[in-house]
Amino acid sequence: MITTMTTVTTGDDTPFYTQLTSPDAASDALVTALAECWTEVSDAGGAAGFPFPPVDPTEVAAAVDRIVTGLAPATSRLVVATVDGALAGWLNLRRDPHPLVAHWGTLHHVQTRLRVRGQGIGAGLVRQARAIARDEMALEQLRLAARGGVGLEEFYGRLGYQEAGRWPGALRLAPGDDRDEVLMVLSPL
Template identity: 75%
Template sequence: MDDSALDLRQVTTPDEVSPELRRELVACWVEVTNAGGAAGFPFPPVDAGQVSPAVDSLVAGLAPETSRLVLASAGGDLAGWLNVRRDPFALVAHWGTLHHVQTRTGLRGRGIGAALVRHVRRIARDEMGLEQLRLAARGGVGLETFYGRLGWREIGRWPGALRLGPGDDRDEILMVLAPL
């Protein structure tokens, strides 16, 4: 799926999140997590009751200067989303961090995640005035390859930082995209 087949948009304030969009965000996050996705809830299964407070907190923190949701829709339905945030502290205000990059499981492999990441790069640079983006990815699922194809580079690892279960320790991979 190319970027032109997607409706890519951003949400910058809580009042832009309708009840329907909130339901779609929760449903996507539950679906991605329960399929084993590394999207913020490491121990599936989860349900809407667990995910809803996280969505509400994320939405409450939206502000054009510091936190935005980037959404991809296909055929009028949410196909994927991510969150980009910056810390307002002057020492680090020149960079932002990606959080919760996710695509509906039935739509994976169609370039939606890549379209979201390319789109947020433009938003971060042109609208938020950021100079670089950072993220932390779970090792063992190929995320460093995905992001690497989009220009990100690995800058470090924390070996065994993530314990998903007995005998299932994963590296946390630190990545950066600079310049934007």
């Protein structure tokens, strides 16, 4: 299923936010664009799941395929932003179906193409995920883990997320370059 979301205007370009809730909703062209975006972001040093550039495009494509194959309305949704018909960014919103934690969801792989940075696309994706989580998935809170030291705490903080904890030095990007993993929560939605 594909659902077109609210449009948010930022400057001259108008991003369109769409969610996908099943594997058959993702065209081959979109799957390719998702992998290209992820490779671009990772190779530029982005904190989106592949921390050691340059990344292997085959590994990225396999990771995208796992996300797309796992799409399901109750547990995993893909939120994509397009500008002028081209992919501008995306994220994966997931929930664990176990009854103990089924009331919260997690944001994964929030990323935007480099050419649209600073245009509000990332913030729009996170806002769309919040609305979907609250209004369609009946979630009560969202969580995420962010790499410390790259400004993500401030980015998510502006969107209402609060730091819930840190794992000091949990992420080793290179010898002598250990970063905190910052745990953040948005509650209530």
